[in-house]
């Protein structure tokens with residue numbers, strides 16, 4: 161009988177492009193220094209090489225060695241064999257090797273749809289009845305206005321569930337949508353050809369944009385038509401239990417409007433206006449509606465530049481108390497930058513470019529839900545050829561900073577134990593660390609777009625390898641992809657549906673140095689931040705899924721497919 165694969169051999173369990181780097185890492189003491197790549201049946205050796213000398217992993221200090229088989233060009237299904245350790249999980253070498261996981265990462269959003277039933281025709285093994293129609297949503301007292309007093313009702317249907325919970329948050333939708341729309345703007349021909357088997361497939365519009373529209377239509381309903389401000393979130397007072405969407409019947413509220421929500425909304429609507437404006441027949445009037453919504457939201461934020469969503473303060477004043485995700489940002493400088501950049505690019509009006517200081521300092525902060533400055537920079541760089549003179553003069557500086565940021569991310573990656581860009585410092589391993597790996601990958605692809613230097617492509621690929629298994633946990637963090645992938649995400653439908661396999665295409669949060677203290681799951685065994693992950697559904701701090709983590713995976717996996725293929 162074949163031996164079980166060795167958990168100590170860590171590699172991208174999906175596979176490798178014939179013409180791109182191929183690396184595996186072996187953890188633990190080892191005398192032997194050779195490795196072999198063999199056909200999956202173990203019968204034929206297609207490549208042999210020497211392991212790099214042993215070195216301690218940065219955080220756990222465990223000994224590691226690297227197997228580099230980049231020069232293997234043969235296609236097929238293989239295992240890596242290391243005498244004294246055993247064999248790895250199987251992987252493929254072939255063109256378009258990430259095509260399926262890339263598509264699945266978008267399909268993951270379909271599974272997050274509120275309002276709609278998911279029939280078996282599209283949902284395969286995971287059909288479910290419609291949940292959370294949100295056609296009768298209450299105005300929370302914190303959101304009351306003369307036209308919409310507390311307790312009055314609005315309709316705010318569609319959208320995606322944020323994560324493992326069933327609420328809908330504008331701030332987190334903001335970065336998610338911006339990332340997905342940017343993926344489309346950067347790789348339009350690639351997405352035009354992709355089919356995801358969703359209800360809208362075949363309507364001449366890329367499936368990615370059909371899926372994104374599901375959430376866009378919800379977002380539009382979150383704007384107060386009276387003044388243009390945007391409600392921070394649509395939520396239950398408290399998280400639902402571990403039940404299926406249709407079983408969750410608690411009342412839902414929209415809460416206080418805020419500056420972050422309004423600016424994120426403005427940025428998304430401005431970008432959406434540009435993108436959907438390319439499909440006027442399919443979506444008549446949509447681009448105009450989005451742009452109007454964007455300008456109104458931006459104007460509201462200019463008049464209300466410091467309205468924080470402070471859940472504690474709100475709970476002191478109003479009932480019912482709200483205890484769901486806060487996404488409480490206090491600093492709006494980056495949201496102003498992002499919104500102004502998108503409005504400028506869509507309208508070509510210099511007044512948006514000059515409305516805020518786009519370069520207040522030389523910082524290049526990695527994107528996350530509370531930090532969206534670079535989304536604006538990426539968009540400005542994307543349209544480098546279409547800038548008006550006022551923006552054109554900043555372009556060299558902007559491009560220089562984007563490339564320098566990528567260089568900084570890459571520095572030392574080749575010498576790290578796992579040879580990934582991810583893991584430079586302990587800070588990479590926070591709540592939702594997988595999104596750091598993916599967002600670093602996006603930053604590297606921006607540098608590739610500017611320089612055409614393939615070293616950035618390969619560096620970005622190292623982080624996709626990280627997400628699919630070449631990491632200190634040995635897990636592929638994408639459900640359904642990889643023999644040892646996340647099986648028990650903190651995701652209500654996956655927990656409550658009675659189906660063994662988790663809903664596929666979802667990215668787990670990943671190792672989080674604080675996770676054991678935050679969710680107090682009993683199953684952690686790790687002692688270092690890069691290993692602080694448990695594939696247990698109690699682990700909302702390391703094993704939840706979230707739309708703002710899946711979105712950069714969509715960009716990275718699909719972008720690499722578009723750019724590398726071979």
Ligand code: 9MR
Pocket residue numbers: 322323324325484485486487529591592700704705706
């Ligand atoms: O992604 C969020 C992370 O940065 C925060 O540290 C964490 C705790 O506040 O919340 C995360 O977001 C969660 C949100 O509040 C509610 N839905 C699930 C999100 C993912 O865990």
